[in-house]
Amino acid sequence: MSETATATAPRLLDRRELAAWRGMVRTQVLLAREFEAELVRDHGLQLTAYEVLMHLVDAQDGRLRLSDLATLAVLSRSGLTRLIDRLEREGLVVRERCPSDARGYFAVITAKGREQVTAARKDYLDNVRARFLDLVSDEEQEQLGAIWTRILQALEPGLKP
């Protein structure tokens, strides 16, 4: 009963832990807000739409199975369904049946989609550099990468190669 707070208080975080954890949460949320606002303003793309299109341009043949896309974009499958609906309405992607699995569909990026995401990507990456990468030294970047790999490894036991 020598603690300062109530007797049932759980062990809180010390200064170091607090700075590492809360700082990350706040940084990520604020950066995401900022980047999304610019994407919407300059390119008419939500962050999730940008992420999906980005994964598509980077994929083989510009196509990906919907469920893979959901995993990559960290969206529920229903959320992805409706996002693809919107993108298809805007002519940025099309759905194509999967020849080898009648249950499945591919999302395929269109030429218009490629143009739009390429333009958006330039501004987005400029932003990432200006607000994040330029403030972190090469050595720190290496270290960050190692940390994320460690944590993600623990979070996602079985992940594609």
Place this chain on the structure above:
Amino acid sequence: MSETATATAPRLLDRRELAAWRGMVRTQVLLAREFEAELVRDHGLQLTAYEVLMHLVDAQDGRLRLSDLATLAVLSRSGLTRLIDRLEREGLVVRERCPSDARGYFAVITAKGREQVTAARKDYLDNVRARFLDLVSDEEQEQLGAIWTRILQALEPGLKP
């Protein structure tokens, strides 16, 4: 035209930058998902509700101006209004007029709110430790804290002391 991609391709991120940036985004999103799911399941609190209550218990007299709370929780003011509505309906906070400014309100945490957030905090912090802090050495935590401070400083020029 010796590049592999189209001629208009912007400079993308190299391996190191990619690992540092994408890793952070993915880590944060997956951790938030995980933590929120557990908070909802075990304590009936959304992540934003937890954050608001947490800021309130940590605040002087368990009270904070609504707009300060919105800033702390990184929510729009309308979003916060409705969140406080919900929390008030559940008896976890109450609104009180601000004596010195007739435009303003305080959100004040109730005894019930304190109980609930204290219980939730224990599990939440256990989770943060298990999935994040325990995987990061003390030195790395120090370094992370320094990085976030640097970035947040640039993002939020004028911040309260």
Place this chain on the structure above:
DNA sequence: AGGTGAACGTTGCATCTGCAACTGTTGCGT
């Protein structure tokens, strides 16, 4: 073959969120 459980994608429903517009209040400049 036949059957059963799992996977894929979609839909109904409820919830959460932000933007823009609005009301009321403050404080500053004249």
Place this chain on the structure above:
DNA sequence: ACGCAACAGTTGCAGATGCAACGTTCACCT
């Protein structure tokens, strides 16, 4: 004092998202 811009909080509205349930198809096992 007065007027006017800025601020605090709320509300209408539209959009995005997840969960649970569903129909269809696949894969495996006997």
